[in-house]
Amino acid sequence: MRIAPTSVPPRISAPRWRRFLPAGAAGLALGALVFFFNPATHGFYPACVFHSLTGWNCPGCGATRALHALLHGNVRLAWRDNALFVALLAGLVLYGFRFAGRRQKSSAGRRWAHCLWALVGASILFAVLRNLPGYEWLSP
Numbered sequence: 001m002r003i004a005p006t007s008v009p010p011r012i013s014a015p016r017w018r019r020f021l022p023a024g025a026a027g028l029a030l031g032a033l034v035f036f037f038n039p040a041t042h043g044f045y046p047a048c049v050f051h052s053l054t055g056w057n058c059p060g061c062g063a064t065r066a067l068h069a070l071l072h073g074n075v076r077l078a079w080r081d082n083a084l085f086v087a088l089l090a091g092l093v094l095y096g097f098r099f100a101g102r103r104q105k106s107s108a109g110r111r112w113a114h115c116l117w118a119l120v121g122a123s124i125l126f127a128v129l130r131n132l133p134g135y136e137w138l139s140p
């Protein structure tokens with residue numbers, strides 16, 4: 001007896017938010033770790049390799065302390081630890097609220113490329129400025 005081929009059932013795509021579930025869970029776990037263990041007083045956080053090698057602050061130096069301060073509601077201390085991180089986080093939250101649930105346009109890839117280049121440029125500028133005399137207020 002021969003079995004007739006059946007048609008392939010239609011693929012049911014998962015909701016868009018499920019794609020971000022692993023990253024969201026990892027972010028929550030990392031946020032809980034930083035919330036309960038202050039990076040300024042607990043030494044198990046990895047040290048910045050760039051700072052260890054050069055003595056200069058990279059664009060990310062102070063970001064963990066800034067996250068800890070933000071999670072405890074201290075925006076001023078967070079801004080002092082890493083202003084770029086706070087600004088990027090605020091921008092990311094605003095972007096998330098603005099585009100949540102919208103369908104992506106065909107130009108979204110080009111927009112992301114522009115954002116990425118702007119981020120690279122801002123990071124380089126921030127890294128240079130925070131290591132110059134007179135801009136110590138940008139250093140953690």
Ligand SMILES: [Zn+2]
Nearest residue numbers: 048058060061
């Ligand atoms: Zn660093």
